Amino acid sequence: MTFDDRTDSSATDPAATADAPTPAAATILVCSSCRGADGADDRPRPGHLLAEAARAANEDAGIRIVEIECLGNCKRRLSAALLCEGAWSYVFGDLAVENGADLVAGAKLFQTSENGLMPWRGRPECLKRGLVSRLPPATAIALAATQKDPS
Amino acid sequence: MTFDDRTDSSATDPAATADAPTPAAATILVCSSCRGADGADDRPRPGHLLAEAARAANEDAGIRIVEIECLGNCKRRLSAALLCEGAWSYVFGDLAVENGADLVAGAKLFQTSENGLMPWRGRPECLKRGLVSRLPPATAIALAATQKDPS
Numbered sequence: 001m002t003f004d005d006r007t008d009s010s011a012t013d014p015a016a017t018a019d020a021p022t023p024a025a026a027t028i029l030v031c032s033s034c035r036g037a038d039g040a041d042d043r044p045r046p047g048h049l050l051a052e053a054a055r056a057a058n059e060d061a062g063i064r065i066v067e068i069e070c071l072g073n074c075k076r077r078l079s080a081a082l083l084c085e086g087a088w089s090y091v092f093g094d095l096a097v098e099n100g101a102d103l104v105a106g107a108k109l110f111q112t113s114e115n116g117l118m119p120w121r122g123r124p125e126c127l128k129r130g131l132v133s134r135l136p137p138a139t140a141i142a143l144a145a146t147q148k149d150p151s
Numbered sequence: 152m153t154f155d156d157r158t159d160s161s162a163t164d165p166a167a168t169a170d171a172p173t174p175a176a177a178t179i180l181v182c183s184s185c186r187g188a189d190g191a192d193d194r195p196r197p198g199h200l201l202a203e204a205a206r207a208a209n210e211d212a213g214i215r216i217v218e219i220e221c222l223g224n225c226k227r228r229l230s231a232a233l234l235c236e237g238a239w240s241y242v243f244g245d246l247a248v249e250n251g252a253d254l255v256a257g258a259k260l261f262q263t264s265e266n267g268l269m270p271w272r273g274r275p276e277c278l279k280r281g282l283v284s285r286l287p288p289a290t291a292i293a294l295a296a297t298q299k300d301p302s
Binding site: 067135140141 | 223287
């Protein structure tokens, strides 16, 4: 019953990335208000530390990293989202302060997608088991609206 | 430690809605692949039944209702998202097939927002306790990027 998000084909189809266009710009959103596992009101918040770790890992990757006030995923603690132009938007939870490099790796991987989905193969473990939700881009919504609700 | 999302002011500020502009268009996305609590592979899927219930409640509300393949929130079962132009995007879980009218009520309420957040007051109960995640609109990301990461 658990969704494993393996609906992409790009990871197994070399042709899908052979002539890849310029990568779409990816953004990492880190929930700046997330508290740690013990719920303590410590500052800096773990979300800020995670963002700092992502920035340290970013270097030449050119990923935009933004701290944002609450992604609403408080039941699954330290949270971040990965966005990419024209692609699905992903929210992850159960992260650790040490996952900054994983977020950057996931964002770089996401930028190679040609079908709007984050590739499953090569995705850091924390971005496999930590999936909280995903939202489709406007194009996918428009397509689904045509297919499922022609009225 | 639980976030209750009460960061809106419009519910307590009559002036905020006195001269409300034309409501932004709201969309309800219902996860069409969600199974029921028992995990059975029954069809139609509960997600489809929830979408049908929302359509029945929609009537003159003019809300766009779209079934979409998996919102990735499988750990919290029956899921739906509420989107509104220029506003935050909300994902909800732990829904029931009977919550169709609640989704429409939430979408109509959302359309009255003037700060991009879904008002807390007046929100159906299932859209209070079922919050899974929320994602900011591009404008809020751009603003946060300026404030938190001037580089």
